[in-house]
Amino acid sequence: NSTTPREVWTSEPGxxxxxxxATRWPRIVQDMVDAVAQAMLSSSVSPAQRGEGExxxxxxxxxxxxxxxxxxxxxxxxxxxxxxxEYNTKLSSFGPITxxxxxxxxxxCYLYARVNQIITSKPTWREFDVFAQQxxxxxxxxxxxxxxxSTRYMDLxxxxxxxxxxxxxxxxxxxxxxxxxxxxxxxGNATDLSLLSKLSLDQIHALQGAKAIEEGQARxxxxxxxxxxxxxxxxxxxxxxxxxxxxxxxxxFTDLVYCLYLLDSxxxxxxxxxxxxxxxxxxxxxxxxVDVLLSTLLESPDFQDEDGQTQKLAxxxxxxxxxxLIKIKEHRxxxxxxxxxxxxxxxxxxxxxxxxxxxxxFKGDLNYRKLVQDKTWPHSTPFRSALRCLxxxxxxxxxxxxxxxxxxxxxxxxxxxVCVGVPEKTVQRLESEAPGQxxxxxxxxxxxxxxxxxxx
Ligand code: F6P
Ligand code: MG
Numbered sequence: 319n320s321t322t323p324r325e326v327w328t329s330e331p332g333x334x335x336x337x338x339x340a341t342r343w344p345r346i347v348q349d350m351v352d353a354v355a356q357a358m359l360s361s362s363v364s365p366a367q368r369g370e371g372e373x374x375x376x377x378x379x380x381x382x383x384x385x386x387x388x389x390x391x392x393x394x395x396x397x398x399x400x401x402x403x404e405y406n407t408k409l410s411s412f413g414p415i416t417x418x419x420x421x422x423x424x425x426x427c428y429l430y431a432r433v434n435q436i437i438t439s440k441p442t443w444r445e446f447d448v449f450a451q452q453x454x455x456x457x458x459x460x461x462x463x464x465x466x467x468s469t470r471y472m473d474l475x476x477x478x479x480x481x482x483x484x485x486x487x488x489x490x491x492x493x494x495x496x497x498x499x500x501x502x503x504x505x506g507n508a509t510d511l512s513l514l515s516k517l518s519l520d521q522i523h524a525l526q527g528a529k530a531i532e533e534g535q536a537r538x539x540x541x542x543x544x545x546x547x548x549x550x551x552x553x554x555x556x557x558x559x560x561x562x563x564x565x566x567x568x569x570x571f572t573d574l575v576y577c578l579y580l581l582d583s584x585x586x587x588x589x590x591x592x593x594x595x596x597x598x599x600x601x602x603x604x605x606x607x608v609d610v611l612l613s614t615l616l617e618s619p620d621f622q623d624e625d626g627q628t629q630k631l632a633x634x635x636x637x638x639x640x641x642x643l644i645k646i647k648e649h650r651x652x653x654x655x656x657x658x659x660x661x662x663x664x665x666x667x668x669x670x671x672x673x674x675x676x677x678x679x680f681k682g683d684l685n686y687r688k689l690v691q692d693k694t695w696p697h698s699t700p701f702r703s704a705l706r707c708l709x710x711x712x713x714x715x716x717x718x719x720x721x722x723x724x725x726x727x728x729x730x731x732x733x734x735x736v737c738v739g740v741p742e743k744t745v746q747r748l749e750s751e752a753p754g755q756x757x758x759x760x761x762x763x764x765x766x767x768x769x770x771x772x773x774x
Contacts, residue, residue: 322691322695323694323695324693325421325422325691325692325693325694326421326423326692326693326734326735326736327420328417328418328421328425329420333422333735334734334755334759335422335735338422338426339385339418339420339422339425343385343417343426343429344382344385344386346429346600347378347381347382347385347429347433348382349600350378350448350449351375351378351379353448353449353450353452354371354374354378354446354448355375356451357446358375366442367442367443370440370441370443371440371443373440374437374440377436378433381432381433384417388416388417388418389417390414390416391409391415391416391417391425391428393405393409393410394406394428394435395439397435400650401431401654402431402435404654404655404656404664405428405431405655408424408656409655412424421692423655423657423687423688423692427653427654427655430596430599431596431653433448433597434597438596447597447604447606448597449600449601452601453566453567453601453610454610454614456567456568457567457568457614458614460571461618461620461621464621465628467502467571467572467575468575468627468628468630469627469628471575471579471631472630472631473627481494482495482579482582482583483583483584485550485583485585486551487547487548493544493547495579496543496585497543499575499580500543500546500766501535502572502575502576503572503573503575503576503679503681503729504538504731505534505572506569506570507564507683507729507730507731507764508731508761508762508764534764537762537763537764538763538764538765539732539740539744539748539757539763539764540701540737540739540740540741540744540765540766540767541765541766542739543766543768545768546677546727546766546768549677549725549770550585550676550677556587556588556676557585557587557676557677558586558589558590558674558675558676559580559585559588559589559590559676559678560589560590560591560592560675560678560679561573561576561577561589561590561591561592561678561681562592562652562678562679562685563591563592563594563602563603564602564603564681564682564683564684565601565682566602566603566604566610566611567601567607567611569681569682570608570611571615573591573681574611574635574644575631577589577591577635577638578634578635581638581644588642588644588645589644589645590644590645590646590675591603591645591646591647592647592649592652593605593607593646593648595648595649595650595652595653596653598653602684605646605648608639612635612636615628615629615631615632616629616632616633649665649668651664657687657688657689657691657692658680658685658689658708659689659691659705659706659707659708661708662707672724673722673723673724673771675724675725676725677725677726677727678724678725678726678727679726679728679729680727680728680729681729682731683734685728685730686728686730686765689704689705689708689726689728690705690738691704693736694735695736695738696738697738697740697745697758698739698740698745699738700738700739700774701728701739701765701767701768701769702769702774703774704738704739705723705769706774707723708723708724708769709723709769709771709772709773709774710722710773711772711773722771723769723771724771725770725771726767726768726769726771727766727767727768728765728766728767728768729764729766730764730765730767731761731762731763731764732758732759732760732761732762732765733759735755735758736758737758738767739765740765748763
């Protein structure tokens with residue numbers, strides 16, 4: 319399409335995509351090899367599991383070689399599933415592509431689909447999450463920030479005059495609390511494992527906690543918090559909020575605190591969480607990660623504090639889940655190779671559902687790239703223009719129907735080259751402050767972008 323820029327390819331010299339293909343993907347696959355090898359050391363591994371485990375190891379090593387030697391992306395093994403057909407149809411639509419000459423977003427999704435096929439084709443390994451160990455260690459490393467945030471939240475006054483019970487649009491205190499809680503969820507995204515897996519404990523702590531959040535304010539390079547607040551306050555009747563989750567561990571914890579805040583403040587009447595259904599981009603949330611998180615907070619000695627605030631908060635969350643105030647809903651679409659602008663055509667049921675939501679919050683970098691199609695948009699492109707058919711109106715709509723799009727709030731720390739909605743003057747300042755695209759890549763800058771679903 320001549321009106322939109324091209325997609326980011328791994329062959330682009332100097333692009334982050336090229337570096338990802340050359341060094342990060344092989345490292346991520348090596349980490350998987352290590353995780354399977356480690357699991358096989360367990361004394362409870364049966365002979366059948368051992369045999370299948372050896373086969374998984376062989377296939378993962380082969381995949382790593384294919385990436386390092388820049389071989390072709392092979393079709394997934396035909397297994398009759400819709401997912402496999404979709405991946406293979408999209409793969410063949412590009413013609414022959416290799417790891418270092420492929421559309422970045424698609425190739426990276428394909429990588430995780432391929433690994434999933436390798437592992438789930440072995441009956442004794444079907445339930446194995448190859449990233450579980452990495453996720454658990456990262457969660458343990460976040461215990462300080464988890465306890466600090468639990469105390470902050472549980473200490474909020476709940477009196478009638480508290481900002482927590484105030485959704486008047488012109489209340490300064492209530493708006494400030496909204497800003498704070500939104501930023502907690504935003505900066506929770508600074509610690510995903512696919513980009514930052516080699517951080518030390520000190521570095522993780524520096525990225526988390528109240529101080530980091532306060533200092534982060536100036537690094538939000540496009541900020542629609544006010545528009546989102548005004549919109550939410552203006553909605554009458556029940557407010558259903560959806561959150562398309564990103565990473566487990568600390569980020570999931572911040573998202574759940576955000577859920578509590580939205581429910582306690584009355585900004586949401588109920589919340590639907592959308593996790594992934596297969597191990598995805600190393601640290602993304604699987605449904606079972608929610609249980610893992612809450613039981614870790616309740617039971618692990620690392621998370622005990624004197625007044626038990628973390629456990630009280632975890633208990634509150636469990637109750638919200640039990641009462642259906644927070645629901646978890648899977649959909650196969652989230653782990654396809656499609657971007658979200660394909661949703662009206664490829665997952666119309668999901669699209670329709672999200673259009674009915676009061677607000678759909680998309681967490682993190684990958685979800686953001688899928689929202690704006692991972693294209694080389696000029697950074698000053700308005701967010702809504704880059705959303706195209708996810709905005710209302712007929713223009714850009716895949717099926718030509720004139721409708722209002724979903725109301726979208728993206729909370730994303732910048733970890734890949736695509737970034738829109740940044741005023742031209744800010745772009746110039748950032749180029750001198752964090753040159754060489756560092757401000758879109760290093761996870762230290764962020765965007766809070768809102769669309770009310772109206773036409774561009
Ligand atoms: O290549 C970098 C990357 O793996 C991206 O594909 C993805 O955008 C990001 O890291 C993961 O970040 P997040 O967990 O915030 O989506
Ligand atoms: Mg992620």
